[in-house]
Amino acid sequence: MDPVHDPVLHEEAEEEVPTEDFQLEPKKRRKRTSATYKKAPQAPKRSKSPYICFSTVKHKEIKDTMGPDAKVSDVAKKVAQVWRNLTDEEKKHWELEAEKDKQRYQEEKANYTGPWKIPSKRVKKDEGAPKRPMSSFLYYAQKMRPLVKEQNPEKRNTDISKVLGEMWKNCSEEERNIYVKREAEERERYKLAISAWDEKQAEKIADEEKVHIDTMPIDMSGQSPQMQYGQYYDPNYMIGQHQSMNPYMQYPQMQQYPPSYGMYPSQNYGYYSYPPMQQQHHHHQQQQQQQHNYGMIPNAPPSPPSSHMPPQSQSMQQNYMHPYNSGYVPVTGPADHHGYPSHD
Template sequence: MDGIVRNRGRTKLDAQGKPTRRRKKKDPMAPKRPTTAYFYYLAKMREQFKQEGKHVSNVGAFTKEVSKQWRELSASEKKPFEALSDDDRKRYDREMNMYRKPKDPNQPKRPQSGYFLFLGDFRTKMKGKDLGHKAIIQEAGKAWNAMDAEAKRPYEEEAQKKRDEYEKTMTAYRKSKMANRQGEANGGAAASPPEDAEDDFEEDDDDDDDEDDE
């Protein structure tokens, strides 16, 4: 438990008491991320060392030296590696288009936090003023941080209410989804979802990260 403490809920806190981001499990079937131009160059230099019969005894020092050489290359010298990277990016985009599954339109939408409910009201008040989207977000952040707990309470209470409603609808959604899966597996026969049905959809709760950046 060194460096990590738990609060009474499910949120993990670091040594400074700040919430830690939960890492999603990596799908082994997901397409391999595209290789950058620099890594193509690094691979070439490694191969060149092997062909010359040299041995890389210190990987860190070798990588540092190759990185220095890369920065000193001209645009024309980097071009072949950038072309390889562009091709690999296209490969990745093609594979991702095939890999991504459309989101279930019946899945409940995650509720907004107290801040985002406040932001909605703030945007309404700012209508007609000559402020861009970024400026409005900045001003809203300042206003929210300046508010005391009493001023924030209506938004926090509304957010909690929406979270409670979301948990109820999400539980029903998970059970329905799991029952449908088991029904298909059993040739259409109805089945009750297992007790750990919720675990199968744990990652669905983290699909929308927009509200994490207040």
């Protein structure tokens, strides 16, 4: 017979199932991770209750009446007792104060547009940093915990810590001074170690910032080429790069008239600019074009020389300096078909 449909097997299986109620295991507490959130410090503070308004004002007064040795818990109990003994008329004043604070919160909440919560991340401790010294009680508990745990094996760590606290309170002054002295020695040792470590970290950060500044691209447009390009600066290479980017710079290098030569002022002159008379004629044409088209850029770059140039006069030919002439002696000769005088 098929075991799946065998009633005997099903009866045995049903008998094996326990009839007692199952008890669920208690839920484990979620560990706090670095992704937890906290209230944003710039967010509006919530409104206070009448009791909080009363406690904020009266807490210091009640604490002064109880003396400087009063515990925080005792002061809080006294404040609550005074609040309970107030009449309805006296409590009405604090209710009005709470209502004003509630209106303040509503206005700030309506105008606030920022986040209400921000992620709180714990700062990771540097593993190489010196460790802080323990307190005198922790040194005492570190020594006595194994003994107490051996005498009370059934107690949990929290209960053992309570026993150690009672033992520390009942400890003699001489025995307690041993651990107090050890704490002082460890603190002095820690101060020296942490100061040396801070200096080392400061030097490390300074070196990292220096490397970052050295490798960082800096705008040196206002500096000289030697400062801009450092030891790799090559004037010939930079001139070639500039000429390759500007087509008008591919003509022969310009020369300059002497300061007092002829009737023309000192100016840059070469194949990529016009001769003196033609330059004046071209400047006059630019002015007319600017008056006709108002709003255009006035300082437009000069256009390359054109083959259709007006003929030159004899006086201009006599005062003409050839671009290849490196001296100040003018070159004279009959004009060619471009309007330039020939060079003998």
